Amino acid sequence: MTKKMRVAYAVVFALILAALTFAYAAANTVPVTYAGDGSSITSGYTVSNVHYVLDTTNPANISQVTFSLDAPANDVRIQLVNGGAWFSCSTAGTSVTCNVSGVTVLAANTLRVVAVQ
Incomplete structure (x- = not known):
């Protein structure tokens, strides 16, 4: 196997790993909740x-x-x-x-x- 082929396989592997990591992170969702503290404008309870x-x-x-x-x-x-x-x-x-x-x-x-x- 040539050096160019090994580099190509490494790049493809890195791209696949990056795509899987992004897909996993994108699957995490945070539910809408009420939250807030302080006297400035905050999203939260009235x-x-x-x-x-x-x-x-x-x-x-x-x-x-x-x-x-x-x-x-x-x-x-x-x-x-x-x-x-x-x-x-x-x-x-x-x-x-x-x-x-x-x-x-x-x-x-x-x-x-x-x-x-």
Whole structure:
């Protein structure tokens, strides 16, 4: 076998390997999901109908936050103070309820919602 034939076989083999690799990678698909975080424009959930519930024994504290999402989520968390604690929420369809502790109305300076499908 000549040197030119060996080089030709190597090139053909490399092309076949590259085509197979591309075909395998093209078969990977990522399902459409809701995702987003931050205050800039992100693709993700739309939050609406936000209600803050004051503590019945001390109305200077927030005891609960409720809101709606435009689609159901599996895991939702909120933050009410920049750099503060994160609170887990419960979901029922698109309705979200977050029990909060240790946050005063005066200290609350943000509502950051992180939700995943």
